[in-house]
Amino acid sequence: MTFTSFDADVEEAIRTLPVADKVRLLSGSGLWFTQAEPRLGLPKITVSDGPVGVRGHRDTEAAGSVNLPSATCLASSWDRRLMARVGRLLAAEARRQEVDVVLGPTMNLHRSPLAGRNFECLSEDPLLTGELAAAYVDGIQAQGIGACPKHFVANEAETERTTVNNVLDEQTLHEVYLAPFERVVRQARPWMIMAAYNGVNGKAMTENPLTENPLKTEWGFEGAVVSDWHAVYSTVDSALSATDLAMPGPEKLWGDGLVDAISSGLVPEAVIDEKVRRLVTLGRRVEEGRRNGPATPEAGAAVAREAAAAGFVLLENPAGVLPLSPGDLTSIAVVGPSALDPRTQGGGSASVFPAYTVAPAEGLRARAGDGVRLTTVQGAWLSEGLREPRTAECHAPGQGEGSVRLTWRGPAGTVAEEYGPRTTLTRGTGAIPAGATAVDVETIFTPDVSGTWKLGFKGIGHASLEVDGDAMAGADSRDRYADIEAVLIGAPDESAGVDLTAGTPVHLTLRYAWHPQATLFRVGLAIDEPRESADREIAKAAAAAGAADVAVVMVGTSGAVESEGFDRTSLALPGRQDDLVRAVIEANPRTVVVVNAGAAVEMPWRNDAAAVLLVWFPGMEFGNALADVLFGDAEPGGHLPTTWPAALADAPVRDTRPRNGRLEYTERLDVGYRGWAKQARQTPQAAAPAYWLGHGLGYTTFAVEGFTLLGAAAPGDDVHTVLTVRNTGSRDGKYLAQIYADAPETDVDRPEFWLAGFATELIPAGEHRDIRVTLPGRSFQHWDAGRGWCGEETTFRIAPAGQAGNARAALAGPLAASIGPAATIRPMASIPPAATVRSAASSRPAASVPALDGMG
Template sequence: MSPIDTALAALDLETKVGLLAGQDVWSLPEVPHIGLRSLVMSDGPIGVRGTEWTPDDPAVVLPSPTALAATWDPALARRVGTLLAQEARRKGVHLLLAPTVNLHRTPLGGRHFECYSEDPLLTAGIGVGYVLGVQDGGVGATVKHFVANDSETARFVLDAAVDDRTLRELYLAPFEAVVRAGGWAVMSAYNGVNGRTMSENGLLQNGLLKDEWGFDGVVVSDWTAAKTTAGTALGGLDVAMPGPGNPYGAKLVEAVRSGEVPESVVDDMVRRVLRLAGRVGLLDGVDPVVAQPPPEVDGDALAKEVAERSFVLLRNDGTLPLASPTLAVVGMAAEQARILGGGSVHVFPPHVVSPLDGLRDRGVELVYEPGVDPRTKLPAASGPEWTDPETGETGLRMVFRDAAGAELGRVLLDEARTGWIGRMPVELDSSLLDTVEVTALFRPLVFGEHRFGVAGIGDFVLTVDGEVLFDDKQVAYDDDPAAGILLHPETQVTAEVAGPVLVSLRHKVWVRPGLGTVVGLTLGHAEPGPSDDELIRRAVVAAASAQVAVVVVATTEEVESEGFDRRSLALPGRQDDMVFAIAAANPRTVVVVNAGSPVEMPWLDDVAAVLLTWFPGQEAGAALADVLFGDAEPAGRLPTTWPVREDDAPVLDVDPVDGVLTYREGLFIGYRAWQGRDVRPAFWFGHGLGYTTWSYESIEVTDLATVTVTVRLCNTGTRAGREVVQVYLVPETPLPDRPTRWLAGFASVAAEAGETVEVVVEVPERAVQGWEDGAWRTLTGTYVVEVGHDYGDTRLTAELKIT
């Protein structure tokens, strides 16, 4: 008998079922008598949070998943995974809840920035690299959200109606690639698919994932997604999180004893948990997959490299790279960089290099103007103006109290923003916790009417200088824990401040079934300031007197985040007005777009250059400075097609009708849907200029065991660069109800100025197959193989016959 079977045989029913239901928000219980230690999980995908959500436990923050996909480099994704495994080990985490391989079905998707691409092949390549890298480090990766979780609106309850061909060829394809590459865990989505919620979807979780694909790992629920006991167990969900108190535990024991769920089903579920525990080194008698971790990775250096490799130069009249001009730097995001998206991806970085920091560190002569504020919520109170009223230390004091008002503990916050679930940042029994109070002495730099914000769920009392400004309850937007904990509503109030004042925000904590005690609040603050018109005027004056204006525009957490879909692709606030005004004052205006997904750029033809930096992670400014001045090339290529206007996008539907979201567009998403339309996008899938030019010289196609495309190309510019060679297939005779052209392979290659290089691109068998009549069928016929710089820029062609 194997060690896993031996361990399983030593467990009684209650203990077995206990391994299938979390013992808390993030972990499974230990079972000492079989040598099993507790398995700890944590969110990703751009940093490892650990079990505490606090600035006291920072993590390396990498660029957004859209940025990683923009590198078109699975090998780089694998290095990212190795770094994240290193971070996970440091934090005692064994299973990383990432990556997200749902597709960019629509640019309005709220977690668009957290997914990779509109194309399943590119998504699969980056996703497989990421998962293998994490597992190279001896940590499990959890590919999610299985499946059709491509929008956020009503994600708990919506049913995605997707035909089998579309499901197989698009949305399931990245999951299949990860599973067949050896992934250890899959997260089941909140939503339903074709009439059955994913937590209970035996057709997909048992029949497809475990039986057809041969997946031998663990299927874990999204947090609080499991709602039933027998239906969930029989539907293929192995682990229900969080616990205790979810539908497994005592309820599953009862279901087994009543005969509703065979104990053999439970045994299979437990065997999978034990197998995962063995793989990550938590089960005695089982050798871990990785006995010795890989060499340590420099997290700061890799974060910077990924950022540089991901930046996409959308437009350039030759202004970039810069020489050594005087700069006017404009935009709040230049000083307060938005390095990551909102929601469960959020982690606290050890430091942040803002664009302004990066340029100043370089010694660039510059002036800075913040321009207009795009945020609708106030920033969290922070800075040297806020001090503990008792000790005088910089920061805001938070005191934890029980129902009788007795103090349970205290902590000093760098900023007045918290997000703790279950486990608090100090040792206390969270079941006793009743209220928390944030207090600080605020010494204003500017006198006048200050704005204060109360953000969070539950009862709050805000007092400024002894006056109660807010005493009321705030309710969640909906029942989504992410929206409730991270995207809380905010009430803003004002107070005249003419000197030091004592500020206090008291909050009765929120208890959510399945999650326990939640402390999630923000004390916001903004000092008096000029109007938007005046801020734009100041920015224009600065830009007019500089040789080059660098304008950093950005989305906000209220625009791109888990928990809701976007309602507009326009930049928030009056940022567009600001760019138009600056471009009119200085023809050498470079716009840096700090956004994780597509935005409208009505000023595109009026500016000298546009550089897309995505959400660039903690080394944002260091990478930006190097790219602007040419020390590094913006080597990224778009992983999704960008429209000129929101209304031009082929798919905008994110709202279920009577609970059903119908994927009526079928296979036609992204560039597939733009094909043959009268309206053209602003930038095609795969677009990116870089700082050099490329000549595609020859192509050779071979069809032996595997179809390969060998491309010879030359760097015809005056500097080193990187090119992404993209291979598309075009059926000579159009196939009914299918796209006329699709991505079939890609490869990234670097070359020095004047150097000729050769790259071989493998075309996977699935690229010439379709799901027809319940099986994969080869789409026989003659194809034109098109190779080029992006979807809209073909450089070479050849013929391929598929029989």
């Protein structure tokens, strides 16, 4: 399909451009750049990861990027306005890093809690994902920077991700997995869309007809379809598809072989011309964005801090121990592995290099003040592997904490010297001094305990570590230089045991050489302290907790458990963390458990804690945002964007592993909360989830006083509703309005119920607000393989509910309203007063509507 045409001179340039030159334009000129063509007015375009920050095309830890919270944390806000602010900040970061297109957001769904990349994806619900992604894309592109939603489509697991054939029926494909992409394309018009590694129904996505229809034909997508990196697997089939750009490049499969395929007639030149037109369109958008530039950006730290708090989910707070009052405290014990080595972001392509990270203890100490004694204890370890040195443990001579001295060397000797801010280097070729083939990384390390430490390194390449000039560990893995997953995610580590004395510094020198053909490397110092027995460490943490007014125990996942590149095998917290939590709770009943994980984990102690706060991977302002929420300076603004099982065995979808190359989506429409609802109906004795989609507590209370159905302007249009809510507490708070729908008499295969609309509103204490919630007309349609999107001659019920777990009762309750068949929804003017069901709720005490009232 030809979506546009240019003025005659550009069309003539496309027509007369030699075929080999056209083909050259269809793949990149390196990891992050496209090819330029002056004859077409096509500039060189720079793209960069990723969804929670902009790493920049130089791939250097020295640049410093704003590190925003993980997608799961951002989505927990359910806040379109916040997502647009995040997009604006990312655009400003892109401009600062000389980037034209941001590779994000990641829009795949949380089909299974075991999917390793769930932290990078927004939610389990297609409507929630599509709406938040559209706001994110709008925020970026309004500033003249492009967005590239990914990964199109059905890319919900990491196992065998480049070869798996995901098998879905048409209704499931359109209603669940294509739906969020359709919403973002129609609402936000992204400049690019990334085709996924996987296949769908027998065809790799870079060869799949879905990129033509519905993406380009039905939805009218005018941008360019780019492959995921190294996801072009053929010459002819991929060229004949609607994939426009192969990255990175030059892509050999789209080189001379494609020129020959065009010459022999296997690939029509007109197909190539259409790809070129789309790249020229992208180039024009980029040029216009460069001329206009983004508006004045908001402060990155402020947005990162606010976004983190807005996504923190207060799961439990039965006795109201939160928020804490500094005036009532003399001591706080902060224990657990995430207290000392917090995870601010997930691993893989979504990672960035923050200029700083506010550690939890640092943020809490600053907020609590000098009058409160704060102690920290390790308590447990996440793994047996090595960790990066902490900022306070090392410094280059004459430099600040965490710094290193870098000596870049070439065949003739020293090429350059500089100081770096981190003990792990990530460098692309553009960030390496000219002529350098190796680098020495030096720092002074000061241990805080005496004993045998493991000192070493992690990385792909030829490396050796010297301690005070003595060689201690070495390895050569340069032959793996082209394995980008190993370089970025799964690099090996090497170490040696060294006896050190607390407070006595040692000089560490890491000598490293990369493969000469490597376009990217990552290498860094890695250490591990002497460990007491697990029982002894837990006892120390419990003793510290017992001596404090309140204990904050911080647990979470490690990079070996939750990352791009592999799926999870368990939802249990790694190591002895569950034992640690139980011991701390027993020692101090005023224990707040802080969960630092990007996606679902099992929490067998959740009902015993005084409070449980989920902070996800919260970005560089972790400590400050945590202090804001624990001390009540900010609300825990989050509600779960995905349903959390109490135990993995209870989850409706557990298997992410293909069988004979196929992964069948046998649950069909029943993803996430829908699967839990179906499971509850079919097997009443089945276990319920620990927490449903939409669950989240706050520091105030709300009462729903009415629900009004306004109707739709025309058949198939959106349905408009108003939810009247009063803040019955003493604090301002954010209310999340969730409207669910069902069709009890339907003849169509539908979920038990589904999220039909949502909105957030800040309501001052004691006041009420009329919250307008729009339910997209698509919420009442279904996909028919022969006819496409269809209405149905049936009655739908809609109702507000505090979370998905209350939806079934709410839809049969006093606030439920009915609408006619999707094809014949009555216009607004004809909706009778009876459709307003406010009196049913407002005539009775707030406590009589438990499905709707509660914490914010």
